[in-house]
Amino acid sequence: MANQAAKLKEIVNEKNREAILKGMNSNARTIAVASGKGGVGKSTFTANFAYQLSKIGKKVLVIDSDIGMANLDILLGVQPSYDLGHLLRGECSLEDALVEGPAGIKLLSGITGDDSFINVQNKTVHKLMNIGAELEKDFDFVLIDLGAGASQNIISTILAAEELIMILTTEPTSIMDSYSLIKILSNHDYKRSVNILINQSEKKSQADKISKRMKKTVARYLELELDVLGIIAYDRNMSKAVHKQELFCEIYKNSDAAKEIERIAYQLTGEKKQRAGIKSYFFKMLGFLKKNN
Ligand SMILES: Nc1ncnc2c1ncn2[C@@H]1O[C@H](COP(=O)(O)OP(=O)(O)OP(=O)(O)O)[C@@H](O)[C@H]1O
Numbered sequence: 001m002a003n004q005a006a007k008l009k010e011i012v013n014e015k016n017r018e019a020i021l022k023g024m025n026s027n028a029r030t031i032a033v034a035s036g037k038g039g040v041g042k043s044t045f046t047a048n049f050a051y052q053l054s055k056i057g058k059k060v061l062v063i064d065s066d067i068g069m070a071n072l073d074i075l076l077g078v079q080p081s082y083d084l085g086h087l088l089r090g091e092c093s094l095e096d097a098l099v100e101g102p103a104g105i106k107l108l109s110g111i112t113g114d115d116s117f118i119n120v121q122n123k124t125v126h127k128l129m130n131i132g133a134e135l136e137k138d139f140d141f142v143l144i145d146l147g148a149g150a151s152q153n154i155i156s157t158i159l160a161a162e163e164l165i166m167i168l169t170t171e172p173t174s175i176m177d178s179y180s181l182i183k184i185l186s187n188h189d190y191k192r193s194v195n196i197l198i199n200q201s202e203k204k205s206q207a208d209k210i211s212k213r214m215k216k217t218v219a220r221y222l223e224l225e226l227d228v229l230g231i232i233a234y235d236r237n238m239s240k241a242v243h244k245q246e247l248f249c250e251i252y253k254n255s256d257a258a259k260e261i262e263r264i265a266y267q268l269t270g271e272k273k274q275r276a277g278i279k280s281y282f283f284k285m286l287g288f289l290k291k292n293n
Pocket residue numbers: 035037038039040041042043044045066069146147148199200201232233234235236238239242257
């Protein structure tokens with residue numbers, strides 16, 4: 001196992017990663033969604049963020065990589081028959097392995113019944129890279145929903161992805177575990193900036209204070225840049241949406257939390273939200289006059 005970990009580390013170290021990606025001519029942005037502590041809302045965010053990106057017109061693939069604890073399928077209300085393990089073993093086609101969720105989001109389930117995803121042999125890596133190259137042609141965004149913590153598998157995925165969104169809450173345990181994860185990344189020569197997102201926030205001022213303090217600590221002790229991507233409010237309808245097996249952002253679109261996730265989607269894509277504009281104003285006025293005449 002130690003041998004395997006070393007091999008995996010070598011495969012995804014920063015230099016190799018760049019060499020691999022260079023050959024891929026990719027348009028897709030690969031974003032790992034991680035957290036130090038579990039239950040902070042990674043999967044909920046990933047599913048809803050994918051939805052908001054899709055609404056902007058982006059083609060989005062989500063990969064459920066929370067091995068053994070995957071639940072993106074439930075959040076998206078889909079039932080995949082195959083996963084990455086089947087794909088790697090050649091038991092299904094790429095098309096079979098991708099299922100379509102709301103707003104055209106595609107899901108690739110990363111759960112495997114065996115260890116073919118973790119058991120890194122050159123052949124497996126080669127296959128994975130080929131699958132990656134195929135996928136990158138079709139998508140603008142690939143979001144990888146990871147498990148919590150800092151296992152070798154999680155660290156390797158974060159190092160291999162292009163960007164990182166780390167989710168935390170304002171609870172001291174979540175803050176500490178996030179810091180630990182960033183520290184482990186920095187020990188693995190991680191040099192890029194870390195995007196953090198504070199979820200389930202009860203008080204914006206408290207979340208602001210925590211993020212500022214964390215930014216300072218990470219810059220001072222780990223020499224890494226930390227960007228605060230957003231603050232998502234606690235909303236008990238998140239859980240209601242899960243019960244209904246519908247996406248929160250789809251059914252509670254006017255909530256503060258849904259608007260914040262939408263804002264983050266616009267910010268990351270660099271797209272501008274279309275304003276209603278004068279045309280819409282005239283249209284509404286005409287409707288109003290018609291109704292009242
Ligand atoms: N902004 C929010 N407000 C209220 N509840 C939330 C919010 N975001 C997520 N939740 C709830 O928090 C719980 C955990 O969410 P989720 O399963 O997405 O976490 P996770 O980080 O993916 O967990 P795990 O580490 O186990 O994979 C769920 O019940 C979800 O509905």
